[in-house]
Amino acid sequence: MRGLSVVLLFAAFSVATFAEEPRWCSVSSRDPSNTLAYAPIAAAAQVQGGVSAVIIYRPNGHVEEVESVSGPLMLSQPLATQLSKWTVRSNASGDELCQTLVIATFKVGKPTPQPSKFRRLRLALMRKKEKIKFTTEPNTIRISISHPGPLFSESSSSTARQGF
Secondary structure, rough: HHHHHHHHHHHHHHHHHHHHHEEEEEEEEOOOOOOOOHHHHHOOOOOOOEEEEEEOOOOEEEEEEEEEEOOHHHHHHHHHHHOOOOOOOOOOOOOOOOOEEEEEEEEEOOOOOOOOHHHHHHHHHHHOOOOEEEEEEEEEEEEEEEEEEEEOOOOOOOHHOOOO
16 A cells, blocks of 8 residues: 555656646747847857757746757857846747747857058947847747957957057
């Protein structure tokens, strides 16, 4: 009799554990207030590549948890931190948690060549900004983040690296 109660207790625990597994849901869009940026330290080190993560969120869109799956730590940790502050829009109903795969691609542009002394300030003021592309697919969010790259190449003079 005691063995039967242990088996029933284990079965009840297993059912409760599986019932809490998030279901796969599709994100229809992201909230306009969501921000995403290339980690400055990763851009400076020219770290680039793909990062995969799973966001777990409520049907109302509030992100509860972000689980990094793969990718360089200099990219995956800042991405997880930023995604944890997001609110997504989904057509999911009910109270069960949802999960969606996030695939982010990070690219750093080539350094700009050393300009003449008089053009440095103008180029610094006209600096290109990051480009972020966001698309949704069934159960997946694809994000592409492009950083313009270092302002000057390594062959820059020491005065250029220190300032003007």
